[in-house]
Amino acid sequence: MEQVLKRVFAAKLSDLPEKLGRTVEAGGLELAIFKLADDNIRVIENRCPHKGGVLAEGMVSGEHVFCPMHDWKISVVDGKVQDPDTGCVQTYDVEVQNGDVYIYIPE
Amino acid sequence: MEKQKLVLIGNGMAGVRAVEEILKLSPDQFDITVFGSEPYPNYDRIQLSKVLQGDTEISDITLNSWEWYEENNILLYPGETVTAVDTEKQTVTTDKDRQVPYDKLIMATGSVPFMLPLPGADKEGVTAFRDIKDCEQMIESAEQYKKAVVIGGGLLGLEAARGLLNLGMEVDVVHIADFLMERQLDRTAGKMLQKELEKQGMNFLLEKQSQEIIGEDRVEGLRFKDGEEVEADLVVMAVGIRPNAALASQSGIPVNRGIIVNDHLETEILNVYAVGECAEHREMVYGLVAPLYQQGQEMAKKICGIESEGYQGSVLSTQLKVSGVDVFSTGKINEDEDTKTVKVFDDWRGIYQKVLVDEGKITGAVLFGDTKEGNQLLSLINKGAAIEEYLDQDKSDAAGIDFIASMGSEEIVCGCNGVTKGTIVNAIGEQGLTTVDQVKGCTSASRSCGGCKPLVADLLEHTLGDEYDHNQKESICACTSLSRDEVVEEIKSKGLTHIREVMNVLEWKTEEGCSKCKPALNYYLGMINPSEYKDEKESRFVNERLHANIQNDGTYSVVPRMYGGVTNSEDLRKIADVADKYEVKMIKVTGGQRLDLLGVQKEDLPRIWSELDMPSGSAYAKGLRTVKTCVGADFCRFGTQDSIGLGVQMEKKFEGLNTPHKVKMSVSACPRNCAEGSVKDVGVVGLDGEFEIYVGGNGGTHMRQAELLSKVKTEEEVIDATAAFLQYYREDANYLERTSAWVERVGLDHIQSVLSNKKTFIELIQRMNEALAVVQQQDPWKEAIESETLLRDLYKNVKVAAGSN
Ligand code: SRM
Ligand SMILES: Cc1cc2nc3c(=O)[nH]c(=O)nc-3n(C[C@H](O)[C@H](O)[C@H](O)COP(=O)(O)OP(=O)(O)OC[C@H]3O[C@@H](n4cnc5c(N)ncnc54)[C@H](O)[C@@H]3O)c2cc1C
Ligand code: SF4
Ligand code: FES
Numbered sequence: 001m002e003q004v005l006k007r008v009f010a011a012k013l014s015d016l017p018e019k020l021g022r023t024v025e026a027g028g029l030e031l032a033i034f035k036l037a038d039d040n041i042r043v044i045e046n047r048c049p050h051k052g053g054v055l056a057e058g059m060v061s062g063e064h065v066f067c068p069m070h071d072w073k074i075s076v077v078d079g080k081v082q083d084p085d086t087g088c089v090q091t092y093d094v095e096v097q098n099g100d101v102y103i104y105i106p107e
Numbered sequence: 108m109e110k111q112k113l114v115l116i117g118n119g120m121a122g123v124r125a126v127e128e129i130l131k132l133s134p135d136q137f138d139i140t141v142f143g144s145e146p147y148p149n150y151d152r153i154q155l156s157k158v159l160q161g162d163t164e165i166s167d168i169t170l171n172s173w174e175w176y177e178e179n180n181i182l183l184y185p186g187e188t189v190t191a192v193d194t195e196k197q198t199v200t201t202d203k204d205r206q207v208p209y210d211k212l213i214m215a216t217g218s219v220p221f222m223l224p225l226p227g228a229d230k231e232g233v234t235a236f237r238d239i240k241d242c243e244q245m246i247e248s249a250e251q252y253k254k255a256v257v258i259g260g261g262l263l264g265l266e267a268a269r270g271l272l273n274l275g276m277e278v279d280v281v282h283i284a285d286f287l288m289e290r291q292l293d294r295t296a297g298k299m300l301q302k303e304l305e306k307q308g309m310n311f312l313l314e315k316q317s318q319e320i321i322g323e324d325r326v327e328g329l330r331f332k333d334g335e336e337v338e339a340d341l342v343v344m345a346v347g348i349r350p351n352a353a354l355a356s357q358s359g360i361p362v363n364r365g366i367i368v369n370d371h372l373e374t375e376i377l378n379v380y381a382v383g384e385c386a387e388h389r390e391m392v393y394g395l396v397a398p399l400y401q402q403g404q405e406m407a408k409k410i411c412g413i414e415s416e417g418y419q420g421s422v423l424s425t426q427l428k429v430s431g432v433d434v435f436s437t438g439k440i441n442e443d444e445d446t447k448t449v450k451v452f453d454d455w456r457g458i459y460q461k462v463l464v465d466e467g468k469i470t471g472a473v474l475f476g477d478t479k480e481g482n483q484l485l486s487l488i489n490k491g492a493a494i495e496e497y498l499d500q501d502k503s504d505a506a507g508i509d510f511i512a513s514m515g516s517e518e519i520v521c522g523c524n525g526v527t528k529g530t531i532v533n534a535i536g537e538q539g540l541t542t543v544d545q546v547k548g549c550t551s552a553s554r555s556c557g558g559c560k561p562l563v564a565d566l567l568e569h570t571l572g573d574e575y576d577h578n579q580k581e582s583i584c585a586c587t588s589l590s591r592d593e594v595v596e597e598i599k600s601k602g603l604t605h606i607r608e609v610m611n612v613l614e615w616k617t618e619e620g621c622s623k624c625k626p627a628l629n630y631y632l633g634m635i636n637p638s639e640y641k642d643e644k645e646s647r648f649v650n651e652r653l654h655a656n657i658q659n660d661g662t663y664s665v666v667p668r669m670y671g672g673v674t675n676s677e678d679l680r681k682i683a684d685v686a687d688k689y690e691v692k693m694i695k696v697t698g699g700q701r702l703d704l705l706g707v708q709k710e711d712l713p714r715i716w717s718e719l720d721m722p723s724g725s726a727y728a729k730g731l732r733t734v735k736t737c738v739g740a741d742f743c744r745f746g747t748q749d750s751i752g753l754g755v756q757m758e759k760k761f762e763g764l765n766t767p768h769k770v771k772m773s774v775s776a777c778p779r780n781c782a783e784g785s786v787k788d789v790g791v792v793g794l795d796g797e798f799e800i801y802v803g804g805n806g807g808t809h810m811r812q813a814e815l816l817s818k819v820k821t822e823e824e825v826i827d828a829t830a831a832f833l834q835y836y837r838e839d840a841n842y843l844e845r846t847s848a849w850v851e852r853v854g855l856d857h858i859q860s861v862l863s864n865k866k867t868f869i870e871l872i873q874r875m876n877e878a879l880a881v882v883q884q885q886d887p888w889k890e891a892i893e894s895e896t897l898l899r900d901l902y903k904n905v906k907v908a909a910g911s912n
Contacts, residue, residue: 008907017900019619019645026907033905037619051166054661057649059622066622068649068657073621084548086172 021056049087118143121383122215125403159270227320249274252340370417397522439471650727672700699733748793803850
């Protein structure tokens with residue numbers, strides 16, 4: 001199934017805190033946006049598949065975030081929950097242009 | 108070559124485990140299709156007991172997620188039942204009229220619970236205890252109704268009864284024999300078990316035969332053969348299970364009690380296999396997962412064309428999953444004429460152990476109260492060991508190690524999850540595991556019933572040798588093999604100053620650490636160098652980063668300080684105004700003598716704090732929480748000291764401090780101890796002319812009574828002793844170790860002797876004051892309100908307006 005994506009402006013790169021998440025609401029979705037230590041930006045769905053923990057408030061380590069509720073470890077790159085727990089969260093594509101961060105979300 | 112078609116009927120524990128084994132041996136040989144009557148992916152049926160007991164939830168017991176089926180290209184038809192097998196044409200047909208051909212067919216249809224054919228058994232409120240649906244029905248019933256009757260005093264019945272008790276129901280257990288679990292226990296153990304469960308609130312009706320279930324549409328009671336009746340809003344039948352072999356027998360596959368299989372789990376029909384509770388092997392039908400997993404392994408070998416000896420049958424062992432009672436049995440339970448027994452009976456401590464010996468060999472065991480040796484006995488029986496081997500061993504820790512060393516790597520350590528010794532040893536080696544918890548996390552061993560924990564610990568010790576830490580003075584986390592003490596020592600000697608540096612210099616195995624080591628290092632660095640170290644907010648848990656407690660729905664709570672539990676009309680008015688203005692969901696008096704505003708939106712936090720204009724109560728902190736006080740000498744007729752005054756002083760003195768774990772204190776003004784000093788990290792009790800200082804108490808998960816640290820004469824001395832004690836705790840304890848665990852570990856004597864050195868005592872107080880001077884420069888809430896950066900980085904969400912791009 002083809003999905004139509006639209007690009008929305010989320011934040012200025014310089015406004016995002018490093019190694020922390022931030023909650024972004026856009027197009028009816030709740031997303032968590034992370035600026036990693038290597039300055040990469042990653043965006044995933046903001047709710048943990050376990051019990052809906054707010055992932056933007058989790059501790060970030062490398063390419064993973066630890067859910068603040070019960071410490072599940074989730075990849076912010078492919079959205080996969082790490083062993084021994086299972087599940088995954090949606091990931092979203094990001095583009096940084098002239099210091100502005102854009103997210104691709106479904107139309 | 109085209110792949111062969113493998114069809115599995117029954118999406119349960121045995122069948123799916125067998126498929127996992129097949130995928131391991133030969134990942135590309137088969138196109139796999141799975142049919143399961145239940146509308147879920149494969150889940151851990153064993154854990155239903157724990158779901159009912161409230162220790163876990165249905166969402167947490169999935170064994171193979173939907174993604175697992177996808178990733179392994181398995182076509183799963185959940186909620187679809189196979190109704191016919193044509194063994195000539197090699198096809199199966201389902202209740203949705205789907206027809207699927209197979210080259211190999213596995214039947215793993217499990218069991219059906221046996222329902223007593225009583226009149227009225229079809230009434231609403233009568234259930235079995237077998238699957239998620241039953242479990243949900245019981246949980247729902249417990250919300251509306253009060254009285255449950257469980258028929259069956261076996262393993263399943265007792266676990267169900269314990270669950271229903273936890274759900275707030277009154278529970279009668281009806282049992283036909285004169286003691287409990289008669290198939291797994293002897294009379295002595297059965298009676299001891301009964302006593303223990305009666306203490307837990309279960310009521311037993313033994314030697315009772317049920318005759319009729321009474322009521323209108325819904326069950327109202329149960330009548331027995333002897334004419335007696337009991338009330339019941341819920342009846343759970345847990346009298347046994349029967350192999351689910353109907354489909355097989357209709358399809359012409361030979362069935363006795365279960366589907367008859369040989370040592371390779373082949374039925375008498377070509378290309379049809381059976382595994383699990385539905386299968387009958389050498390006239391045995393098994394109802395526990397450990398043997399079923401062994402069957403799956405052997406069957407997988409056969410299906411993948413690998414030579415093997417085949418399945419040889421299993422010696423069973425059972426363990427009851429009811430907290431507070433340790434029961435284990437294996438092999439033969441009751442002695443006959445030729446059996447000799449070795450018995451220990453300690454009525455006082457509630458321990459009973461019986462080992463059965465036939466012709467010099469161990470053939471069975473029943474353990475009650477102390478079940479540590481269970482796994483070992485099981486393995487000795489499997490080996491056909493002589494009783495001497497059990498008796499001659501010293502019962503010290505070393506014995507367990509010898510035993511684990513003698514196990515083969517294919518032998519199962521964790522029966523519930525089918526984890527072998529080999530798997531655990533590999534995980535320890537490859538992932539650098541050093542603690543039982545880490546092994547549990549990586550391999551699932553000891554995750555279900557927990558019975559194999561001692562074995563896992565022995566295995567760790569055996570595998571790690573000298574590196575194994577007996578006190579489990581564990582490495583900080585899986586990112587390093589260094590212990591807390593080693594890390595602290597390195598930070599001091601190498602003068603390390605921030606987290607990244609520690610990780611680099613000490614060769615962390617991960618780039619940026621994890622949720623265990625980051626906060627721990629953040630604490631140690633700050634403790635070692637309070638004035639220089641800059642706290643890293645990204646290494647703090649959400650509560651400590653945001654200075655508010657996150658709630659289950661993602662809102663927060665606000666708890667302002669109320670020194671010593673004393674408030675005034677002005678503060679109360681401010682709290683009331685803020686609560687109205689921001690529509691907080693609830694104002695609650697906490698267990699720590701202050702008020703909690705619950706259900707606050709994150710973005711409102713800074714505004715609320717600024718309008719309250721009160722200091723943070725640090726209800727989120729690994730630091731001083733509250734100093735609880737009693738009314739004391741000013742008002743109370745027994746009061747000898749100004750407990751409120753001293754409590755307020757102490758709270759002001761130590762607020763904002765960072766400690767390894769939270770710290771709670773109290774001051775009472777007489778031995779009646781109304782501020783509960785016996786369960787505080789520091790509990791002061793005022794007497795006429797002196798104070799007693801108790802330390803290391805805890806009223807939480809692991810209740811511990813505080814011990815008397817010292818007696819002093821003045822309030823100043825109380826504060827000094829508290830400062831020295833807490834500073835030593837800060838410097839010596841592991842991160843996340845409460846004073847209770849720390850005092851228990853190092854011993855009060857040791858702490859007393861450290862503090863008795865005058866010079867050390869004074870230095871500890873000085874270092875405490877340095878630490879306090881830094882954290883008390885500014886209240887964390889004020890700091891947040893006044894910092895643009897903090898407000899932007901931590902308390903803002905982004906809302907993208909609709910239609911923007
Ligand atoms: C608010 C309060 C319950 C109440 O409504 O009364 C409370 C609420 C929480 N407690 Fe507690 N505890 C509260 C008094 C207690 C007490 C009683 C006391 O302090 O007098 C205890 C037992 C005494 C003790 O600690 O020795 C207590 C033992 C725990 C424990 C177990 C600690 C332990 O060492 O075993 C935890 C878990 C932890 O800290 O790791 C915990 C953790 C929690 C957390 C922070 C759980 C969390 O991480 O989300 C709860 C926050 C709930 C929320 O949604 O905001 N709470 N908690 C009490 C706040 C007191 C205060 O004013 O600061
Ligand atoms: C509450 C409880 C506690 C337990 N505690 C323990 C314990 O502590 N230790 C232990 O070792 N064991 C325990 N057990 C037993 C253990 O769960 C079982 O031995 C194990 O689940 C059996 O696995 P199985 O695959 O043979 O059957 P099941 O797990 O029952 O799987 C069979 C599946 O096949 C499906 N099915 C049946 N017929 C068809 C069909 N025609 N078409 C499609 N699907 C079909 C069924 O719906 C079922 O989902 C416990 C069981 C219960 C209920
Ligand atoms: S006891 Fe404490 S931690 Fe547990 S639910 Fe209540 S407030 Fe939360
Ligand atoms: S909600 Fe995320 S780990 Fe539980």
